[in-house]
Amino acid sequence: MGRPSSLAFRALDLHVVRGRADEPALVTPRGSLSYAQLLHESASFAGGLRDLGLRTGAPVRLDVSDRHLWVVSVLAIVRLGAEPQEEAAFSITGDPATVHAAGEEYEFDLVLRAGRVDPATAAVHDEGDYAERMERRYGDVLATLVHGGTLT
Template sequence: MTSLIYRVLDERVIHGLADNLAIEDERGTMSYAELLHESASVAGAFTSVGIVPGAGVQIDLDHGRELVVAVLACARVGAVPRDSVEFRVAGMPPVLHLPDTEVPWDLLIHAGRTDPAPAPPDDPEGYEALIRGAYPDIFAALEAGEEISTSG
């Protein structure tokens, strides 16, 4: 079966929802196409710093667009949301904490734009249930082609 991230985000953009509202918050709106672009960019940056399929990434972000983008970036690379001593996204604005350095969110987005991560062709056994279970509201909204709630 095709990967979850491809089915719920990439296919939505390809099949006509590109300009539909994905997120609206106090900073403005983000379309499905913009969400795809931003999450693929962050995923590209994740892979460049060593976040690979199966790697644990701890996401300590409040509800908001950065949480959504971080979750979708993890799904795009196949990273597993869990407590991790190696990779952690936290703060506002978010920072990716690595063993030897920290990378600010805006740098992740800009760096990843040069090599955005494609959606994987499929997910490893059990991955879809794991990521859906960790972030059910995000994936349910995407699957329905709806706006993702960014309120707490």
């Protein structure tokens, strides 16, 4: 299987494995999250999204103004290997943020809490050029984290 090298793994998991779990990864007016906390939040949200049916390659729309929730959402989408698109039946939108799936609407925090039961793991490897496309789309978030920086 080889060493994990997916973008999601390199952005968060690798830093935790290398002993940087308690270093700051995200600092917003909502609060600060260490690498371990951001990993837990994004993996939990990804688990909740997965439980609602979001899968690798599935289209998802992201339009959330809250920086903290937007970062967690980006990392969850990348963790699942979903495809961000402007128009998609599956969406994470609004203020307060809500998840729309299969004609239903769910509060962001509810999906996050539900995912804590079975957080999503990072893929071992990304499919095709997925990592490059996500780095182009969300470079400010992903490049900062891959290089061990702190998001604001």
